[in-house]
Amino acid sequence: MVYILMADGFEEIEGIMVVDLLRRARIDIKMVSIHDRLEIVSSHNVPIKTDMLISEMPEEAEMIVLPGGLKGTNNLKASEEVKNVILRQNEKGGYLAAICAAPTVYGMLGLLKGKKATCYPGLEDGLIGAEWTGDDVTVAVDGNFITSRSLATSVDFALTIIEILKDKETADKVAAGVVYRGW
Numbered sequence: 001m002v003y004i005l006m007a008d009g010f011e012e013i014e015g016i017m018v019v020d021l022l023r024r025a026r027i028d029i030k031m032v033s034i035h036d037r038l039e040i041v042s043s044h045n046v047p048i049k050t051d052m053l054i055s056e057m058p059e060e061a062e063m064i065v066l067p068g069g070l071k072g073t074n075n076l077k078a079s080e081e082v083k084n085v086i087l088r089q090n091e092k093g094g095y096l097a098a099i100c101a102a103p104t105v106y107g108m109l110g111l112l113k114g115k116k117a118t119c120y121p122g123l124e125d126g127l128i129g130a131e132w133t134g135d136d137v138t139v140a141v142d143g144n145f146i147t148s149r150s151l152a153t154s155v156d157f158a159l160t161i162i163e164i165l166k167d168k169e170t171a172d173k174v175a176a177g178v179v180y181r182g183w
Contacts (some may be wrong), residue, residue: 002029002063002072002165005082006050009071012042013151014099018065021158024174027165029065032057034079045067054081064089068100068120068150076105083109095147095164097146099157103127106145116142120150155180 002022003130006015015031022029030051033040038050066076073171076082089096090111098106103119104126106112118140124132127147132151133140138153139160140146146164148157163171170177 001058002027002121002161002172003032003061003085004029005032005034005054005059005066005085006040006048006067007034007072007078007079007082008040009069009073009075009104010040010067011069011100011151012037012044012048014069014102014154015042015067016048017171018067018158018161021155021174021178022162022165024177025162025166025170027162030057031160033142034076034082042077043071043160051095054079054085059088061085061089061094063066063095063097063161064103066096066098066105066170068098068102070101073105076102077108086111093144094146095144095146097148097161097180099128099148103147104146108153112145115145116140116149117145118149119147125148156182165169 032055033050092137100120107128115178117127117130118133141149159171
């Protein structure tokens with residue numbers, strides 16, 4: 001199971017694009033509110049009803065995904081429950097994915113040391129200890145970490161996750177189904 005941790009202020013495209021494309025690939029993904037309520041509000045004031053609360057999330061996860069959005073990322077950083085979920089996932093060697101500002105959550109926790117990573121332009125200092133991949137890389141994969149740059153790379157990010165969890169053929173089929181040419 002894949003869990004996408006959603007906080008008030010998350011960038012809706014970066015979250016919903018991943019959910020949509022993974023579900024098209026028949027990958028089980030649950031939207032998880034890090035707050036004490038199922039409904040959260042995106043960075044552009046779009047209410048989203050999540051599937052569950054972080055307190056209900058089981059310890060086993062194939063992957064944890066963090067969508068960006070500066071306010072959402074700051075809310076993720078401020079949550080002890082989020083930190084515990086991420087540290088537990090990393091300790092098990094499970095996949096950790098993040099896009100836009102959200103890779104800085106992993107940087108703050110010291111998990112990117114020696115890893116190749118990317119993030120939203122101008123936030124590279126938040127990738128503490130990482131080897132920044134530069135402007136030309138839209139998605140960086142290093143070990144159990146998958147990071148991506150911004151809203152504009154959301155499709156590439158989701159297709160990379162599909163390729164990792166399933167295979168390239170499935171990712172290509174999903175890309176073709178949404179008439180995506182960049183993949």
